[in-house]
Amino acid sequence: MTMMSIGAFIMLVALTIFVWFSIVRMMRDLNMLSSALDEVVAKENYTVRLPDHQRTDELSHAFVLFNRLLEYTDRLLREKEALASIDSLTGLMNRRSLLKYAQRELSRAGRYGQPLSLIFLDIDHFKQVNDTQGHLIGDEVLEIFARVIKARARDTDIVSRWGGEEFLILAPQSDLEGARVLAEDLRKAVACESFPTHEQLTCSLGVAQWRKNESFEALCARADAALYMAKETGRNRVQVDEQTLIEHQE
Numbered sequence: 412m413t414m415m416s417i418g419a420f421i422m423l424v425a426l427t428i429f430v431w432f433s434i435v436r437m438m439r440d441l442n443m444l445s446s447a448l449d450e451v452v453a454k455e456n457y458t459v460r461l462p463d464h465q466r467t468d469e470l471s472h473a474f475v476l477f478n479r480l481l482e483y484t485d486r487l488l489r490e491k492e493a494l495a496s497i498d499s500l501t502g503l504m505n506r507r508s509l510l511k512y513a514q515r516e517l518s519r520a521g522r523y524g525q526p527l528s529l530i531f532l533d534i535d536h537f538k539q540v541n542d543t544q545g546h547l548i549g550d551e552v553l554e555i556f557a558r559v560i561k562a563r564a565r566d567t568d569i570v571s572r573w574g575g576e577e578f579l580i581l582a583p584q585s586d587l588e589g590a591r592v593l594a595e596d597l598r599k600a601v602a603c604e605s606f607p608t609h610e611q612l613t614c615s616l617g618v619a620q621w622r623k624n625e626s627f628e629a630l631c632a633r634a635d636a637a638l639y640m641a642k643e644t645g646r647n648r649v650q651v652d653e654q655t656l657i658e659h660q661e
Contacts, residue, residue, distance in 0.1 A: 444477065457485040498572040500550055501557035509571040509579065513627045516569070516583050520621060527621040528590030529630050530580040531638040532560065532597065535613045535646040537576035544608065552606050556614070563600050564593070579631075587620040587651060594618050594649040602647065613647035620652070 443461060450459045459481065461474040496508035504512070520527040534556055541549040553576065560578060564570050569581040580597075582590050594616040606612045617638030621630050633652045641650035 526586040531617040532578040534576040615641040
């Protein structure tokens with residue numbers, strides 16, 4: 412009886428230790444799961460992952476399912492963000508996304524004392540194309556136009572559809588003259604391109620260079636004013652912002 416009692420006691424102790432370790436491990440895993448859920452809910456952080464214990468118990472399986480769910484959610488959010496930043500017709504960056512990148516480029520230019528220029532482009536007589544040939548042809552024109560200017564821009568340039576038939580190119584590390592040369596190259600490329608229209612299409616362009624501490628809205632206003640002048644003085648031409656030009660001549 413004594414040996415049996417000792418054996419039973421040893422088994423009881425071993426079972427107690429096993430149960431204790433199992434409870435500790437389960438509580439640790441539950442705490443990890445709880446912390447991960449807090450991270451997702453409070454911070455909307457869908458990149459958090461739980462460790463793969465390579466076990467077959469229910470909690471380990473829950474860890475695997477949790478990770479798969481977050482991977483799927485994270486992928487969907489990334490795809491949604493990509494769609495929200497791209498113009499669906501032309502494949503170029505849209506206005507919303509450009510505004511975000513523009514602030515980054517302005518900060519960088521100010522920090523390192525680098526030039527930064529902006530080119531506004533507008534397709535001449537585009538409304539007439541829509542009115543006489545229909546919106547399907549108009550959409551095709553926009554697609555071709557976007558492809559032409561994207562191909563001519565530098566890899567570092569940010570090319571965007573601003574809205575309608577207006578496009579914008581933000582040119583980092585490009586001064587006024589460099590941006591003017593690029594704009595002239597774009598104008599010529601568009602004038603030589605084959606469009607599905609009755610008349611050969613052209614574009615007008617306005618160019619301005621960023622001033623230190625200037626807001627992006629103010630830079631856009633100067634480039635837009637230059638574009639307006641290009642339109643008013645004959646179209647199919649590049650107009651440099653007069654204020655910037657005077658500053659460079661002084």
